[in-house]
Amino acid sequence: MQIKVENNKAWFLVLPVFIIVAFSAIIPLMTVVNYSVQDIFDPYTRYFVGTEWFEQVMQDSRLHEALIRQFIFSFTILIIEVPLGICVALMMPTKGRGASLALILVAIPLLIPWNVVGTIWQIFGRADIGLFGAFMTNIGIDYNYSSNPIDAWLTVVLMDVWHWTPLIALLCYSGLRSIPEVYYQAARIDQASRWAVFRYIQLPKLANVLVIGMLLRFMDSFMIYTEPFVLTGGGPGTATTFLSQSLVQQAIGQFDIGPAAAFSLVYFLIILLVCWVFYTTIMNMQKDK
Amino acid sequence: MASITLNALAHTYTENPTKPEDYAIREMTHVWEQGGAFALLGPSGCGKSTLLNIISGLLKPSNGEVLFDGKRVNELKPEERNIAQVFQFPVIYDTMTVFDNLAFPLRNIGVPEHKIKSKVHEVAEILELSDQLKRKAKGLSADQKQKVSMGRGLVRDNVSAILFDEPLTVIDPQLKWKLRRKLKQIHEQFNITMVYVTHDQLEASTFADKIAVMYNGQIVQFGTPRELFENPTHTFVGYFIGSPGMNFFEATLENRDQQDKLVFGKEEISVSDAMLARLKAMGANKVKVGIRPEFVHVWDGKNNDAFAVEVDYVEDLGTYKILSFIFQGQMMKARLSEDQQVPSGQIYVSFPEQWTKIYVDEYLVDITDSAIAVDQAQEISHAN
Numbered sequence: 001m002q003i004k005v006e007n008n009k010a011w012f013l014v015l016p017v018f019i020i021v022a023f024s025a026i027i028p029l030m031t032v033v034n035y036s037v038q039d040i041f042d043p044y045t046r047y048f049v050g051t052e053w054f055e056q057v058m059q060d061s062r063l064h065e066a067l068i069r070q071f072i073f074s075f076t077i078l079i080i081e082v083p084l085g086i087c088v089a090l091m092m093p094t095k096g097r098g099a100s101l102a103l104i105l106v107a108i109p110l111l112i113p114w115n116v117v118g119t120i121w122q123i124f125g126r127a128d129i130g131l132f133g134a135f136m137t138n139i140g141i142d143y144n145y146s147s148n149p150i151d152a153w154l155t156v157v158l159m160d161v162w163h164w165t166p167l168i169a170l171l172c173y174s175g176l177r178s179i180p181e182v183y184y185q186a187a188r189i190d191q192a193s194r195w196a197v198f199r200y201i202q203l204p205k206l207a208n209v210l211v212i213g214m215l216l217r218f219m220d221s222f223m224i225y226t227e228p229f230v231l232t233g234g235g236p237g238t239a240t241t242f243l244s245q246s247l248v249q250q251a252i253g254q255f256d257i258g259p260a261a262a263f264s265l266v267y268f269l270i271i272l273l274v275c276w277v278f279y280t281t282i283m284n285m286q287k288d289k
Numbered sequence: 290m291a292s293i294t295l296n297a298l299a300h301t302y303t304e305n306p307t308k309p310e311d312y313a314i315r316e317m318t319h320v321w322e323q324g325g326a327f328a329l330l331g332p333s334g335c336g337k338s339t340l341l342n343i344i345s346g347l348l349k350p351s352n353g354e355v356l357f358d359g360k361r362v363n364e365l366k367p368e369e370r371n372i373a374q375v376f377q378f379p380v381i382y383d384t385m386t387v388f389d390n391l392a393f394p395l396r397n398i399g400v401p402e403h404k405i406k407s408k409v410h411e412v413a414e415i416l417e418l419s420d421q422l423k424r425k426a427k428g429l430s431a432d433q434k435q436k437v438s439m440g441r442g443l444v445r446d447n448v449s450a451i452l453f454d455e456p457l458t459v460i461d462p463q464l465k466w467k468l469r470r471k472l473k474q475i476h477e478q479f480n481i482t483m484v485y486v487t488h489d490q491l492e493a494s495t496f497a498d499k500i501a502v503m504y505n506g507q508i509v510q511f512g513t514p515r516e517l518f519e520n521p522t523h524t525f526v527g528y529f530i531g532s533p534g535m536n537f538f539e540a541t542l543e544n545r546d547q548q549d550k551l552v553f554g555k556e557e558i559s560v561s562d563a564m565l566a567r568l569k570a571m572g573a574n575k576v577k578v579g580i581r582p583e584f585v586h587v588w589d590g591k592n593n594d595a596f597a598v599e600v601d602y603v604e605d606l607g608t609y610k611i612l613s614f615i616f617q618g619q620m621m622k623a624r625l626s627e628d629q630q631v632p633s634g635q636i637y638v639s640f641p642e643q644w645t646k647i648y649v650d651e652y653l654v655d656i657t658d659s660a661i662a663v664d665q666a667q668e669i670s671h672a673n
Contacts, residue, residue, distance in 0.1 A: 180378070182376045182377075182378060182380055183380055185342075185347050185367075185374070185376070186374070186376060186380035186438065186441075188347065188366070188367045188368055189345060189347075189367050189368065189372065189373060189374050189442075190368075190393055190394040190397060190441055191368040191394060191397040191398055192393070192397050193397065196393075196397060200382045200384060200385065200393075201382065204382075204383045204384045205383075
């Protein structure tokens, strides 16, 4: 009697994908999980500590403060960048050479490396030699981002708005371009006001790109590191120390790998959770009632 | 409600037009009477939509005037002209309910809410959308969406005219017929001037009382469907209207045995003496002869008065047959009824004089008394 041997060799075809995903995501993440449950003294001495680091992270008031700052920061820049980006997109010319010129001008901030952005603003905002800082000083406003927490916040927010509003603007611009001319014609015939055109034609058609834009901006701003690090170094005090900077201080500055790993995972889960809640809410809102 | 007059209207998209081809609309003067149902029929790119957009004010004409009830409206914006326009692809406001969509034009002009309510319900009733009012417009089917965009035109009082720009393109064939009938009903009920742009002759003739056929930026004929069929005044109308279109061949005016004859190949085409005299007077040597396939007479047997032609092939279209034959080297078509026997080989056809149309420079040579009287009057005035 002959038994037919099933050939499962086709599984090898998914091997490359499996390897790539393993190296790009699963293994690094598992390493972090591994660290988060151990207390490591040196390469040969380590103890399993269970959820101890997680408990510690959850109760760490420094991290709580950083988390609150982080939420305030992300919320602030979204509140500013989204409407501003829409306005910029609405004002950008649509035809001729002006259109390409506007596109290039708007896109420039996006092309600048992040630490360069930080450096630009660090100099731009200096009260003695910076264009912005010196201007503020000259008109009699006491502005100093390295000593005054409010000024520091203002500068960081301004920098992020300058850096990232173009992303929202470009996304909206492409969204606006995809609206057929006939919608505007119909609106004119229906005697719609400029506001009604925006509210009932442009905004609904922008909804999808705006969701993407807001998600991107939320995730990016929630993970912001380089620019404030270069600009203020998290100061004055801890005024502009956001989550990722606390994390780096902990992991590399103090070499507390275990708590830092636990922190990373919590951090990751927060982003995942917020994005998921945001996305599902929007999608449910869009559904036919 | 208004009559729409186009006075010496022309439009070009180029900045410095030099030749007639630069014009999307060549100079025309045309009147759409108040309360009529009109179709604007023509192939893609002939300027139909341009003309429609000029009437609605979405485009400003380069030359000439648009008059509503004799009043110049060139300077008025679309929103001030009080017209409604339905586009090829249904335009609805996605985020609104059907009710809000229909109420939108009224809300924009600040009509009180209780009036809006009764008006919207009235229009929804006519369009059979009453049970859909609370739904989001986004989820509607294409024909319902198109009804909603039509409804937005109907809710306003005293709309001057409703313009349709190929409104049934995206609608399923069975529903097309229903929707077209709905349009007709609405027209009868409201007595609004309606202009319906289409490239489909069937759509045009079922909807409109009078059809304007457009070709190369010009209205080449304006008449009832029957007039367009029986008496096309331009070769394009003959070719475009009817299925298949008119047969054309080029004939010459020759003098044979002291008599003028219209000759094609070896054959003489019989036309009236009046026509021959007229052609001679016009000095036209080369003319186009047109005859509809429906009017080509196919004889059952040999007939010495008819032309002997060669059958090429026969198509059976179910309710009728199309016979293709070679007449003096030229392919022509004749329409046969379904029960007519299918000839083959050599057959005999004749062209009844009444249905044989003569064209000079693509335009019909009209020899009815009134047409001649007009021409003579013009000649006299020119002579003076």
